[in-house]
Amino acid sequence: METKPPTPTAVLVGLQMPEVDDIAHEASLDELERLVKTLGYAVVGRVSQRRDGTGAAAVLGSGKLAELAALTGGTGRVGSMAPPPRSKARERFGDKAEATGPEEAETDAAPRPRFVIVDHELSPSQIRNLERATGAEVLDRTGVIVEIFHRHANTREAKLQVEMARLKYVAPRLRESSGGGGRQQGPGAGESTLDLDRRKIRDRLAELKEQLEAVQRDSDHRRSARRDQLRVALVGYTNAGKSSLMRALTGSQVLVEDKLFATLDTTVRILQPETRPRVLVSDTVGFIKQLPHDLVASFRSTLTEALEASLLLFVVDASDPTYEAQLEVSRSVLREIGADAVPSRLVLNKMDRVDEAGRAALLAKHPDAILLSAHAPGDVSALRDTIIAFFEAEMVEDVLVLPYARQGLIGEIYESARVLSEDYDETGRVLKVRGLPGAITRLRRSLAAT
Template sequence: MPGDRPSAERLTHRIKSMAKTGESRVAEERIPSAILVGIQLPGIDDDAHAASLAELGRLVKTLGYEVVGTLSQKRDELDGATVLGKGKLEELAAMTGGTGVVGSMAHVRKPRARERLEDADGKESAAGPTEPDLAAPLMPEYVIVDHDISPNQARNIEQATGAEVLDRTGVIVEIFHRHAHSREAKLQVEMARLKYIAPRLRESAAGGERRQGYGAGESDLEVERRKIRDRLAELKEQLAAIQRDSDQRRAARRDQLRVALVGYTNAGKSSLMQALTGSEVLVADKLFATLDTTVRALRPETTPRILVSDTVGFIKKLPHDLVASFRSTLAEALEASLLLFVLDASDPTYESQLDVSRNVLREIGAEVVPSRLLLNKIDRVNEADRAALRTKHPDAIFLSARSPADVAALRETIIAFFEAAMVEEEFVVPYAKQRLLSDVYGHVHVLSENFDATGRIIKVRGVSGAIERLRRTLSAS
C-alpha cells in the first residue's frame, strides 16, 4: 500500500524510536505480556473472585510480565479438558491470536513464548529465518490461570491459544526460584520446582524412540524423569545436612527470647523487621521479596536479648510442596515464644489473609504459640475504617512501620510480654567461679548484687528456662 514503509525502512524507524527512549533491544526483547484467566466457582462471591485475580496480577507483575487482559467465567467446576467452556476458550484464543481448536484437527505449534526463547538462542524454524513484522499486532505470549490445572489442561489451552500456559502454582514456584538467595532456600525451591515440572514434561517430536547404550530402552521423557528423581534424592540429602546445622543453631537459641513476624506476603514484615532491629533486610513492594529467614536482636538491645525473626510470607493457594520444602524455615515460627501476625490493614481482604496465615501455621503445628495481631499500614486507613477495625479487633496493635513512635510502642509491648512470664531467683556465684558471670549477664536481668564470704550474691529476673539452665550450670561447675 502507498502509505506503508518497506520492511527494512520500518525496522530502521523502529530502532531510531527505541534509541530515543533509551531502549537497546529490538521488539522481540520486549516485556512478555499475559492474559489472566479465572473461573468463579460456586461459593466464591464477586469481591473474593476479583481480589484473587488482582493478586494473581501482582504475582505476574512480580514475575516480570505485563498483564494486558483478563478473562473470567462463572462455572460449577473447571472444565476437565480446557478449564473454560468452549465459547470462552474461543474468546481467549481471539485475544491471543490462536485457532481456538483443540484435538486431532488442531494445528499443533509451539507457543510463541517458546519460539521467542529458541530464536534468542539462535535457532531457526523449519522454514528458515523470517524477518520480524513490526507492524503486526503484538499478541500476548502467556495465559496465566488462577487455579491449579493438570498438564493435559495446560496442553489443550496452549493448543487452542498458541500461548504458553502457566497456572497459579507455576507462577509462585517461578517467583520463589528467582528470589531465593541462601543455599538452603535455593535447594528448597529447586526441590519444589522439580516436583512441579516432573508431571508436565512432554515427549519431543521423536519422543517414542528408545535409547541405545546408557539408559537403553528408555525414551527421552523417561530419562528426564529419572534424572529428576535422582536430583530430588540428591537435594533431599543436601537439605538434611543443612537442616541439621539449622537445628543446632536453633537449639543454641532455645533459652533465648524469640519473636517471629509471620503473615501474608507484602504485609510489611520486612519493613517492621528493619524498624525493630535496625538490620539491613530487603524491603521491596513486591510479593515474596523475602524467602530467607533473618534473625536479628531487638534494638536497642535488652537484657536478656530478644531475637526477632522475619519469615517467608504466605499467600492463598500456597503450593503444598513449597510449604513442605520451607518447613524448616517455618520452624522459626514454631519455636518462637511469641508470634506477631502482621497484616496490611489497608487491604480489604486482610481477614482472609489472616485465615491463610493461620492455616499454614496450623499445618506445621505452630497454632499453639502465643500470638498478637498487628494491623500494619494503618496510616493508609481513614478514620471511619480505623474505628471499624478497632471494634472488630479490640486487642489488635495498630501501627505503621514507618512511624518511629508506633515501632517504639511495639517494642515496649514485646518487652512487657516477656517480662510478664519472668520469675525472680537468687544465685550465689562462688569467687572461684567468677568466669560464669558473663553467662549470667547474657541470659537474665541482674536486679542486685551483694557479697559475702562465700561469693557474689546475685538477684536476677528472667524466663524460667534460662534460670533453670543457669542453676544447672552453677551446680555443675
C-alpha cells in the same frame, strides 16, 4: 547495539466458583497480576468465567475458550494433536477488534500474549489442552509462585528448598520432548526420554534431600544456641509489611519491596534499643493463598524459626480490602506447621492508609489488635513496649549462686537474664536474676555441671 528483549505479555484466566463473590474474585486476579508482574511479565488482558468447578478438560467452556484463543492466536480447539502453535498465520487468527490493547491491533509486529496464566492449580493434562487450544504457554498459579521463589531464593538453604519444590512441580508436567522421537539412543535405550528425565529428577531430588538435611543440621545447631532466648517472630501474608517492621524495630537493613515474596529467608536481629536480656526479632517468608503444598513443606524449616518463638506478631495489611481472607490464610499455614500453639498478637499495619471510620470498624472487630503503621516511629516504639511487656510477664525472678571457681559463667548469665543485684558470700557470687523460666533452668544446669 544492544536492545532490551520485549517484556513478555500474558493473559490471566480466572474461574469464579459459586461461593466466591465478585470482590474476592477480582482481588484474586489482582493478586495474580501482581505475582505475574513480579515475574517480569506484563498483563494485557483477563478472561473470567463463572464455573461450578475447575476440573473441565480445557478449564473453560468452549465459548470462553474461543474468546481466549482469539487473544492469544490459537485455534480454540483442544482436539488437534499438533504441538502448541506459534506461527504468524495462527497469530492472525481471530477478530482483531477483540485484541486486548489498542497498540496490539494496530501494528503487525505487535506480539500476541505469550502466556496464559490461570488462577488455579491445573492438572498436567489441563495445561496441555489449554496450550493446544491457545497456542500460548500455560502456567497455573502454583507454577507462577514456584517460579518467583526460584528467582528470589538467596541463601543455600532457600535455594535447595526451592529447587526441590520446583522439581516436584515440574516432574508430573514433563511431556515427551518434540523432535526426539521420544526414544533415547545409547545407554538406557528402550527408556523414553520422558522416563529418563523422570529418573534424573528422582536422583536429583534424593541428592537435594541429602544436601538440605546437612544444611538444616547446621541451622538446627545455630537455632538451639538461641533457645531460651527472648524471641519474637513477624509472620503474615506477603507484602503485609513484616520486613518494614523488622527494619523499624531492629534498625537493620533487610529488604523492603513493594513486591510479593520479597523475603524468602528468615533473618534474626536484636530489638533496638537493646534490652536486658535482649530480644531477638525474626522476619520470615510471607504466605499467600493456595501456597503450593510442597513449598509449605519445604519452608517448614525456615518457619521453624517462627515455631520456636515465644511470641508471634501476625502482621496484616489492614488497608487491603481482603485482609481478613489473608489473615485466615496465614493462620491456616501456621496451623499446618503446628505453630498455632505459640502465643500471638494481631498487628494491623498500614493504618496510615485507613480513615477514621475504617479504624473504628477494625477496632470493633479486633479489640485486642495493635493498630499501627510501620512508617510511624511512635507506633513502632509502642510496639516495642508491647513486646517487652509480653516478655516481662513471662519472666520469673530467682537467685543463682556462682561459685568462685565458676566465674567463667558470668557472661552467660548476663546474656540470658537480667541481673537485679549482686552480692558476695563465702560460697561465691550471689545473683538475683530475672529471666524466662527456660533460661533460668538452663543456667542452673550449667552451674550444676562440673
